[in-house]
Amino acid sequence: MDSLINNLVTQVRAGNQEAFEGLVEIYKDKIYRLCYRMVGDSHEAEDLAQEAFVRAYVNIDKYSGSYKFSTWLYRIATNLCIDKLRKKKPDYSMDAEIPGTEGATLYSQVAGAAPLPEEEVEEKEKRDHLQQEIMKLPEKYRTAILLKYVEDLSLEEISSVMDLPVPTVKTRIHRGREALKKVYKKVAKSR
Structure with a gap:
């Protein structure tokens, strides 16, 4: 797998955009999952994962190859998430009571799955x-x-x-x- 990744990185550096699509395909789920677990919001995680791939593409020449490409990509995504968390101020709490209800919280309003x-x-x-x-x-x-x-x-x-x-x-x-x-x-x- 490492040789495939290195080959794709080399192709991207040579200007092959399709090779970068291959890298995205390999790592998109892992990067999204990392972002989601760090920020706790699916929409923000999608945006952050996409931004991580954009930054990786733009900065592919800065990837030295001294460690795995995945490590470099995780670092980009992690730093983006940390920056987002530092800027983000909590604007609501899922545990807070919804005004005008008798003890209902946002958690209680989340749609549930079929009974398990x-x-x-x-x-x-x-x-x-x-x-x-x-x-x-x-x-x-x-x-x-x-x-x-x-x-x-x-x-x-x-x-x-x-x-x-x-x-x-x-x-x-x-x-x-x-x-x-x-x-x-x-x-x-x-x-």
Whole structure:
């Protein structure tokens, strides 16, 4: 796969736009998924993923090849998401009560899927809760957790994406996991 990627990058540098379409096809789902998990909004994630590919295309000559193309692309997408999160100010809360209702929240207004067996519902609630808790983590821990456990990148790849030494990456993953453990311990005690 690496030789295919390198071949496509070489073709893009030579002016072959179709080769870049091949790169987009290979990475579009992964980049979108990363952006979605970082910003939590599908429309923003689509825009950010598209912007990441535009920047990669425009700056393809800056890709040195000293590490994987995917690492370089993840770095572009991660930086775009972090910039977006820093600029974004929360304008509403899904937990806030909707004015004029008796306790209804935005969460309660989200359309539900067809009824599922109880176990599947519980599993989905756990995944949703985990995603919400990940979104509450400081961005430096959230990014490390997502790259490690969702995108399944190695510590070295995460180090390149985040432009940090591997020991710092390990620390951020550890602290992110510890923060998530604390939340789940509180939930377990309250039940």
